[in-house]
Each structure stands twice: as C-alpha cells, then as structure tokens.
Amino acid sequence: MIRNMLRWVAARRLTITFLLLGLVIMLFIFVPLLKMVFSSDPGILWDTLGEGEVRSAIWLTLYAALIATVVGLLLGVPLAYFLARHRFRGKRFVETLIDIPIVVPHSAAGIALLFVFGQNFFVGKAFHSVGIDFVSAVPGIIIAMLFVSVPFLVNSAKNGFEKVDVRLEKVARTLGASPWQAFFRVSLPLAWRSIFTGSVMMWARGISEFGAVLILAYHPMVAPVMVYERFEEYGLDYARPVAVILILVCIVLFIALRSLAYRGEKT
Amino acid sequence: MIEIKNLTVDLGTFCLQDINLKIEPGEYFIVLGPTGSGKTILLESIAGLYPIKSGEIWLNGREVTKVEPEKRGIGFVYQDYALFPHLSVKGNILFGLKQMKQPKGELQSTVDLIAGLLGVSHLLERKPETLSGGEQQKVALARALSISPQVLLLDEPLSALDPQSREDVQHELREVHRRLETTIIHVTHDFEEAIALGDRIAVLGEGRILQIGTPEQIFRQPSSEFVARFAMARNIFSGEVRYAEEGDAIFSIGDLELAAVTELSGKLHASLRPEDILISKEAVISSARNSLRGTITRIDNRGSTIYLTVSTPLDFVCLVTRRSFEELGLKAGEEVYITFKASAIHVF
Numbered sequence: 001m002i003r004n005m006l007r008w009v010a011a012r013r014l015t016i017t018f019l020l021l022g023l024v025i026m027l028f029i030f031v032p033l034l035k036m037v038f039s040s041d042p043g044i045l046w047d048t049l050g051e052g053e054v055r056s057a058i059w060l061t062l063y064a065a066l067i068a069t070v071v072g073l074l075l076g077v078p079l080a081y082f083l084a085r086h087r088f089r090g091k092r093f094v095e096t097l098i099d100i101p102i103v104v105p106h107s108a109a110g111i112a113l114l115f116v117f118g119q120n121f122f123v124g125k126a127f128h129s130v131g132i133d134f135v136s137a138v139p140g141i142i143i144a145m146l147f148v149s150v151p152f153l154v155n156s157a158k159n160g161f162e163k164v165d166v167r168l169e170k171v172a173r174t175l176g177a178s179p180w181q182a183f184f185r186v187s188l189p190l191a192w193r194s195i196f197t198g199s200v201m202m203w204a205r206g207i208s209e210f211g212a213v214l215i216l217a218y219h220p221m222v223a224p225v226m227v228y229e230r231f232e233e234y235g236l237d238y239a240r241p242v243a244v245i246l247i248l249v250c251i252v253l254f255i256a257l258r259s260l261a262y263r264g265e266k267t
Numbered sequence: 268m269i270e271i272k273n274l275t276v277d278l279g280t281f282c283l284q285d286i287n288l289k290i291e292p293g294e295y296f297i298v299l300g301p302t303g304s305g306k307t308i309l310l311e312s313i314a315g316l317y318p319i320k321s322g323e324i325w326l327n328g329r330e331v332t333k334v335e336p337e338k339r340g341i342g343f344v345y346q347d348y349a350l351f352p353h354l355s356v357k358g359n360i361l362f363g364l365k366q367m368k369q370p371k372g373e374l375q376s377t378v379d380l381i382a383g384l385l386g387v388s389h390l391l392e393r394k395p396e397t398l399s400g401g402e403q404q405k406v407a408l409a410r411a412l413s414i415s416p417q418v419l420l421l422d423e424p425l426s427a428l429d430p431q432s433r434e435d436v437q438h439e440l441r442e443v444h445r446r447l448e449t450t451i452i453h454v455t456h457d458f459e460e461a462i463a464l465g466d467r468i469a470v471l472g473e474g475r476i477l478q479i480g481t482p483e484q485i486f487r488q489p490s491s492e493f494v495a496r497f498a499m500a501r502n503i504f505s506g507e508v509r510y511a512e513e514g515d516a517i518f519s520i521g522d523l524e525l526a527a528v529t530e531l532s533g534k535l536h537a538s539l540r541p542e543d544i545l546i547s548k549e550a551v552i553s554s555a556r557n558s559l560r561g562t563i564t565r566i567d568n569r570g571s572t573i574y575l576t577v578s579t580p581l582d583f584v585c586l587v588t589r590r591s592f593e594e595l596g597l598k599a600g601e602e603v604y605i606t607f608k609a610s611a612i613h614v615f
Contacts, residue, residue: 165349167345167349168349168351170311170314170316170336170343170349171343171345171349171351171410172351172362173314173315173316173335173336173337174314174316174336174337174339174341174342174343174411175337175362175363175366175410175411175413175414176337176338176363176366176367176414177337177362177366178335178337181366185362186351189353190351190352190353
C-alpha cells in the first residue's frame with residue numbers, strides 16, 4: 001500500500017515538483033491581495049467609497065485609461081496590421097522599439113514624455129496652441145498611460161493578424177473587395193478577439209500606471225497616486241481602503257472583460 | 268478567352284519565364300507541373316494577386332495586366348478551400364454578391380441557385396469548420412462562381428481531399444464546366460487528374476511552359492525529357508469499361524481486353540504503374556488475371572532500374588531492376604510475357 005503510493009509519487013516526481021513550485025508563486029500573488037481585501041472593515045470601505053475625492057480619482061483612472069486605449073486602437077491596430085503583413089529591413093528594430101516602454105522604468109518614461117509634451121518643445125507648444133496642455137492635466141495622464149500600455153495592444157493585435165491566412169484576403173479581393181473592404185470584412189473580424197484581449201490588457205495596464213502619471217500629472221489625482229499619497233502622508237491604515245477598492249474594481253473589470261473575450265471560444 | 272503574353276514572374280529563388288498561353292472560351296485548361304514549379308503563383312499572377320515582372324494578361328479582349336484583382340472578375344479556389352471561418356456557408360457565398368451591390372431580393376435566389384448547382388443547399392447555415400473537406404471545396408467553388416466569373420482559377424482543388432471526396436468534387440467540376448461553360452484554368456501535379464478533366468494541358472517545369480497539347484498528345488508524344496518523365500511514370504490508356512459486375516470489370520482498348528476492378532462504366536481512362544508489371548520469359552500461372560505476350564521494343568537504362576517498352580502490340584512500359592534484367596538476359600526484340608493483377612489497373 002505504502003509502496004504503491006511511493007511508486008505513484010516516484011513516477012510523477014517532475015509533475016509534483018513543478019506543481020509545488022508553481023503553488024509558491026500562486027500563493028505569492030494571491031495571499032497579499034486576499035489578505036488585504038479580507039482584513040478590511042467593510043464599514044470603512046463603504047465610508048471611503050463615500051468620499052467624493054476617492055470616487056472621482058477612480059473614475060478619472062478608468063476613463064483616462066479608456067481614452068488611452070481608444071487612441072491605442074486607432075493608431076496601434078494599423079501598425080499591428082502593417083507589421084503582420086510586411087517584411088522589411090529593420091522590422092526587428094521596429095518590434096523592439098515597440099517593446100521598449102515595457103522595459104524602461106516608468107518614472108524615466110514620464111520624464112521623457114515631459115520633455116516632448118512640455119511647453120519647451122515644439123510638440124508641446126503645438127498642442128498648447130490648440131488648447132491642450134499635458135502637465136498637471138488629464139491629457140498628461142492619458143499620454144502617460146498610452147506610452148506604457150500600448151505595446152500590449154500592438155503585440156496582441158499583431159499576433160491576431162498573423163494568424164489570419166493571407167489567402168483569405170486574396171480570395172476576398174477576387175470576390176470584388178478592395179483592400180479596405182478585405183480588411184474590414186475579413187482580417188479585422190478574424191483578429192477581433194486578439195485585438196479585444198489586447199485592449200483589455202492595455203486598459204488594465206493603463207489603470208495600474210503610477211510612475212509615468214506621477215511625473216506628468218500629480219494632479220488631477222488618479223487612484224494609484226492617491227494610494228501613494230495617503231500612504232506617504234497618513235500611513236498604512238489610511239491608504240489601505242483606497243487600495244482595496246482599486247484592486248477590487250480592477251479584478252472585477254478584468255474578469256468580466258476576459259470572460260467576454262473568451263465567450264464562445266472552444267477550449 | 269484569356270491570353271497571357273510573355274509573362275515573367277519573379278519567385279525569389281527562380282523565375283517563371285516567357286509564359287504564353289491562349290485559352291479558348293469555355294475551355295477546361297490544365298496546367299500540369301511538379302510541386303514547387305510556381306503553379307500557384309502563376310494563378311495568383313493571372314488574378315492580379317501577385318506582382319508580375321513583365322508581360323500582359325488579356326481577358327476577353329481587354330488588357331487587365333494593371334487592373335486591380337477586385338475588378339477582374341476572376342474566380343479563385345485554393346487547395347485548402349480558404350473559406351472565411353467567421354461566416355456561415357451562406358455568408359461565404361454571399362460575400363462576393365454583396366460586393367456587387369445586387370438588389371436584396373435577388374441575393375437569396377442567387378444563393379439558392381448556386382448552392383443547388385453544387386449540392387450544398389442543406390449546408391447553408393453551417394460554419395465551414397463543421398464541414399468535410401469535400402463539402403468545403405464545393406462551397407469554395409460555389410463562392411467563386413457566385414460572381415459569375417469570366418474565368419475560374421483552380422489551385423490544386425482536389426489535392427487536399429480523400430479519394431472518395433476527390434471523385435465527388437471532380438465530378439462536380441465536370442458538371443459545373445458542362446453546365447455553365449465557364450472557362451477554367453486548373454493547376455495540378457496529378458497526371459491522371461489532368462487527363463481526366465482537361466481539354467488541353469500545359470506542362471510547366473523549370474519555370475517555363477514545356478509543352479501544350481491535348482491529353483493524348485502529352486502522353487503519347489512528350490516533347491521533352493521532363494514531360495516524358497511526368498508522363499512515363501504510368502501507362503495510360505483510353506478505352507471503355509465494357510462489362511462490370513460487383514467491381515469485376517473488363518476494360519477494353521480496341522481489341523485488347525484487360526481485367527480490371529472498378530465500379531465505373533463508360534468511356535474512361537486506365538493507368539498501370541510500370542513497377543506493377545511482372546516480366547517473364549515463359550507464361551506464368553498465377554492469381555494475376557492479365558497476362559500478355561509481347562516483344563521488347565525499347566530499353567531505357569536508368570542506372571539501377573531499367574524501363575522496358577513491351578509491344579503487345581499496345582505498348583506497355585515496365586520497370587525492372589538492373590539485376591533481374593541481367594539475370595533474365597533481356598534484349599531488344601525478344602519475346603516476353605507481361606503479367607499484372609486486375610487490381611493494378613486504375614480506371615479513372
């Protein structure tokens with residue numbers, strides 16, 4: 001009996017070892033999140049949610065990230081399609097360039113953006129002349145989020161387009177579709193799931209952005225900055241309710257959108 | 268009518284050069300060539316989907332060399348169907364019709380007509396992924412035909428199918444061609460397919476058209492070593508299945524009657540692989556039902572194997588190894604017996 005059990009274990013040594021190691025990292029992710037959510041007093045959470053300042057910070061975070069995502073869709077999806085369909089010298093370089101926002105420290109990214117979109121550079125000046133300012137303003141939050149999160153959308157959309165057989169577009173052409181129509185009637189619907197998943201990732205990444213936003217726009221205050229500010233000024237107990245609410249909002253949205261993306265997909 | 272003049276296409280590793288074809292209205296034209304000979308690219312060039320280096324393409328008296336693919340009116344069917352996976356069968360067939368801005372009322376009746384013609388009416392609401400290969404290829408044909416194309420281009424349309432569906436789709440192709448009188452260019456690497464369907468065949472090899480002719484001309488008078496190798500791979504005969512009972516059949520070629528196994532009947536072709544023929548100096552008694560006496564008229568030495576032509580008087584090409592050739596002491600002009608099983612004869 002015991003020997004059989006030992007043999008059973010011996011035969012699965014690799015699987016069991018990997019499972020245990022994997023369990024460690026899963027606990028590492030879940031325990032802090034769960035601990036914080038469950039050790040919070042629901043009454044305090046409710047009171048915090050009642051604060052206008054908190055609600056507007058969360059709302060600002062959500063919609064600034066959403067606008068960043070829409071801009072990402074308009075400009076990133078065409079780039080993704082181009083990269084998926086063309087081979088050219090320096091393509092590797094372009095692809096690396098797109099990934100750079102993921103690897104640079106986000107506070108440094110914020111500084112870089114400040115240089116370009118601040119009023120000492122012509123880009124910032126041009127926007128200022130049409131009434132758009134970035135420093136300490138919502139547009140600043142949006143470009144900070146856009147910069148750090150757009151790689152997720154471009155890469156996901158590119159993978160989606162690469163999976164669409166070029167011959168489907170060719171057949172569409174022979175059936176009377178212009179290149180635009182072939183794109184909108186064939187390639188886009190077929191890559192839609194990847195684009196949507198990428199958008200959810202981008203939005204989520206935008207919501208969670210702290211470093212770059214902090215540099216460009218401390219005010220108006222987004223939720224991650226508010227968590228930081230309350231922690232700095234008043235300590236852990238005061239920062240926690242806001243953090244819990246932010247985490248809950250993110251988790252709920254993320255799960256809801258992911259399930260929407262995978263709905264109807266065969267497993 | 269479609270005319271291709273001095274077409275040159277760069278394929279990266281090699282070029283299609285000096286392609287000149289003139290295909291008559293309503294003709295079923297086959298381009299026969301081995302894998303990697305640029306057949307697909309040739310079709311894509313005709314459809315305007317692949318950039319050409321030089322040359323002209325004329326369609327019914329109009330030059331279309333620089334015309335966008337969507338304005339050429341050419342139907343295209345790929346080997347592995349290329350159906351739109353996000354659309355139903357009906358959506359696939361409607362794709363081209365919607366582009367043509369047909370009145371809404373006519374759409375349904377056009378779809379019904381084409382689906383009926385190809386026998387896919389019962390599949391209209393299904394998604395492509397739920398269909399068999401044969402069904403998918405028929406839908407792809409229906410989709411290509413929906414725009415009433417001036418020419419239908421078929422890229423190895425039977426190659427991805429299992430033998431059963433291949434016969435089925437092949438029959439469908441013949442029917443469509445007969446009823447709609449569409450001009451068809453069909454590329455394939457399969458010699459039997461070419462002979463069974465083509466009015467004329469062009470053999471493509473080494474980037475050029477090597478020979479154009481009727482199936483009979485191609486396999487009786489190959490103009491080059493390359494074509495001959497393609498054609499010589501098999502003995503191919505035109506004849507008729509005279510008698511058939513439960514698959515037990517007699518295939519007659521003129522006066523010669525061969526035992527064969529087939530369910531088909533009527534005027535057909537039969538092929539026999541050279542390696543399936545047994546050569547002996549005396550008549551042998553065996554289970555093989557075909558045994559003929561003939562004379563060796565030609566010896567074609569290929570190193571370790573040798574092709575013999577045995578005249579009975581109908582010519583049979585037989586394959587023997589060098590070793591058995593030497594052991595039997597075969598010579599030109601010598602009388603031998605050739606023996607092969609009824610099941611070795613493939614009727615198509």
